[in-house]
Amino acid sequence: MAGSAGNYSDKTRVLDIRPLRTLKPVFPSGNQAPPFVCAPPFGPFPPGFSPFYPFSASQTNQHTPDLNQAQYPQPHQQPQRYQQPRNPPEPSLVTPLRSFRSPDLSNGDTEPEGSTVKRKIPKKRPIARPENMNFESGISVADRENGNRELVVSVLMRFDALRRRFSQLEDAKEVAVGIIKRADLKAGSTCMSRGVRTNTKKRPGIVPGVEIGDIFFFRFEMCLVGLHSPSMAGIDYLVVKGETEEEPIATSIVSSGYYDNDEGNPDVLIYTGQGGNADKDKQTSDQKLERGNLALEKSLRRNSAVRVIRGLKESSHNAKIYMYDGLYEIKESWVEKGKSGHNTFKYKLVRAPGQPPAFATWTAIQKWQAGLPSRQGLILPDMTSGAESIPVSLVNEVDTENGPAYFTYSTTVIYSESFKLTQPSFGCDCGTSCKPGNLDCHCIRKNGGDFPYTSIGGLVSRKPMIYECSPSCPCSTCKNKVTQMGQKVRLEVFKTANRGWGLRSWDPIRAGSFICIYAGEAKDKSKVQQTMASDDYTFDTTRVYTPFKWNYEPGLADEVASEEMSEEYDIPLPLIISAKNVGNVARFMNHSCSPNVFWQPVTYENNSQLFVHVAFFAISHIPPMTELTYDYGVTRTIGTQNGNPLYGKKKCFCGSEYCRGSFG
DNA sequence: GGCCCATCAGGAGC
DNA sequence: CGCTCCTGATGGGC
CATH class of the missing domain: 2.170.270.10 (SET domain)
Structure with missing residues (x-):
């Protein structure tokens, strides 16, 4: 099957970051x-x-x-997305430290025009003067709202580079026992506050620049590229005008795999509603038809497709990996008693036809790994x-x-x-x-x-x-x-x-x-x-x-x-x-x-x-x-x-x- | 060392 | 502000 990998999604265009510097050969x-x-x-x-x-x-x-x-x-003279200060050419050999820090020009801090990004209080953010603009994301307001492949790839790479660096610094610290390092959260909130993100405009359906089969190692990554915005919650939704009043519709869900999903068919997902878990993961009350549950219900009524992200535990690193599996349609919903006897919402989602395989390929590999089918x-x-x-x-x-x-x-x-x-x-x-x-x-x-x-x-x-x-x-x-x-x-x-x-x-x-x-x-x-x-x-x-x-x-x-x-x-x-x-x-x-x-x-x-x-x-x-x-x-x-x-x-x-x- | 579990501090969006 | 939410790292037990 020649095309099985080839057309499943074009991953050849992974790197299209505009080179920031010229790699000078000696x-x-x-x-x-x-x-x-x-x-x-x-x-x-x-x-x-x-x-x-x-x-x-x-x-x-x-x-x-x-x-x-x-x-x-x-090959790719692309619009200048983000640019770092270009240092004057220097005699090489002894390369001096180059600092990316700008002089502290305190106060007078202004939001970039028309910014809609909510910011936390920035610690010390350089003024948006031309010479300092480089320290901001360099992503225009329009690009932040609606992305493309190049931006998505760029945001993800910048996030992960930062995350690895935070991780490196954490590792180097003599940390007290019991302190949990979350370099992903640090890098994520840094990117959020600095505007290193795209597709902030929430939407159902396709997200420009995110391809079926794309994988993620952190929830924050999906947040930064507009695939799924909540940093923890499994259901993302959007409030739209209904016939009589506003109502929520679901945009995307993350299936962590913890709940009883998989019935062997990778194109079908039984998803559990949210709520009722006041006490950690133990369900202590009935789920209510609100928030995400209501949104899924409305999406079902409206025949509105939902993006599905499949989570899978990787045995190797104790890490969870997420794969974007494209659009699903909600076929039915019902209420059933959960293990603790409380009402739980269930939704049956079926993958929309005509999409390149993604999660299905992954599950097939799991079977090869186990050595079952050749x-x-x-x-x-x-x-x-x-x-x-x-x-x-x-x-x-x-x-x-x-x-x-x-x-x-x-x-x-x-x-x-x-x-x-x-x-x-x-x-x-x-x-x-x-x-x-x-x-x-x-x-x-x-x-x-x-x-x-x-x-x-x-x-x-x-x-x-x-x-x-x-x-x-x-x-x-x-x-x-x-x-x-x-x-x-x-x-x-x-x-x-x-x-x-x-x-x-x-x-x-x-x-x-x-x-x-x-x-x-x-x-x-x-x-x-x-x-x-x-x-x-x-x-x-x-x-x-x-x-x-x-x-x-x-x-x-x-x-x-x-x-x-x-x-x-x-x-x-x-x-x-x-x-x-x-x-x-x-x-x-x-x-x-x-x-x-x-x-x-x-x-x-x-x-x-x-x-x-x-x-x-x-x-x-x-x-x-x-x-x-x-x-x-x-x-x-x-x-x-x-x-x-x-x-x-x-x-x-x-x-x-x-x-x-x-x-x- | 690997796997499973309990524990816990988290961020963003409603 | 307060609440919720299918996190993710850690350490202990086996």
Whole structure:
């Protein structure tokens, strides 16, 4: 079934954030690139010093080409939604702290014209002067009321970046026992008060920019994009003029799955009304036909469709995941006695026909996970033959090809001799685990003082380099080893309709989650002949990559501002990894001009030596069965530099609205 | 370490 | 302001 994933919803357009900055490359000029290693870039460093460049920095500065001449393809010149202050170009190497805080110009605080957003008392909000406008959402009043895909994606990414940062700060604090951290609430209310939201105009039916199959990890996310506004309640409704008086109609419901719903048919939902639970979750009284219950009743009478969000508990992280499953019609309602003997409203909802599958796909996956029915088109249940701790299925639902060409599966990178470091590595001297916030930890210091991952293992920010703990550190249960612990999501290699084999996940993936590394035979770019530099299975760090903004915006929340959050860093890694003969799942990840995955250099030990690895992380939340893609970049020699965009050698079929047309 | 449960502080919208 | 609401993190028990 070729289209099953393809048309279920277009997730290829995940990333269309307008790049805020230009990713300026500093490349060792062509073939004179320095030997890959020699001077170990990894330390030991003096305490507190964290090198900006992973490789010998001395020469990079001098070879820095005129950055303004390195032109990048700018596929999406979009209206300037939000913009951060552009810092004047600075000599790189030592990058000073850039603060996003504006001078405190106290008082005179004015609402943006026509703002309808209710605000809490802002702590210290900059004046809406042009030079300070950047700290506001940058989303116009009109866009706040009625969104679009681009805005929805942008709001979600900005929320999650902020949430990860709050989470990082909370983790670093020595918090008293029993204090519950709610980074989601902090990030959510920050976004609310700063106007980082869209579709505030409440409406039944379709919400512009929210697609069927979109997933959410927090209730606040659905609130911020106008899918479902209550932060806890399950029924959202709107008061409209009726024939005689005003009456509520339901706009959306969230089915948490806690109540007795599912009868096996994913298109049918039996939903329980609200109320009667005065005492926590125990029902102590009859439910009344008011509020949400009344709204559902009125919607039934009016034949008004209701958006349904399906919640599902993920066994892995104790987390609940929500999936927007499109519009449902309320077919009937009744009252029945609940377990405690009190009256409970019930509503039977049936999914409107003609919508792409979403929750149904998800439930099908649950069954595959349990191993009950065999996966359609399955060629191999585990193409890694046990090399990965989680199996990787090989599937072809498109044609008769029974697998990709032969290669050796390896979970690790194989480095050639030239990579050998001359100095031994050294780690930290923490106990069994490194504690975020412990600035005595060498490894944390190498990361600029911030623990790079959240407590559940999500990457907080993109950086020029992530320094992970290594086997030579004593910390056995340390969380700073995310990319060394193997894959955590259930992946599948599948035959795409027009791009050969591709990679996707059975599991929903959170933004910032580690997906896999790029395994293969690593070569020093400076020692490889140009001609043999690239084939279909080559990863090349020296390509030109389209910049994008992923990290949090310190300007949104003063208390969050810290060190350099620029993503405008140089990539002086002359690293090439060939996965033609040896590789892992990463070799199947296709290119997209609007990718949902990005790569990040990470350093950790491998066979008692430190190496740079290429690790892939999710840009945004990725629904199950959505193809995973990243930006392959463009080979540097191909591009012209005088104002013309760079083009690759290969024709691009990514299908993105912002497709550059070629890559590689 | 994983799963299940009880506990609790929460934010927004009515 | 006060109330409600199909949260989400935490810690204990097994």
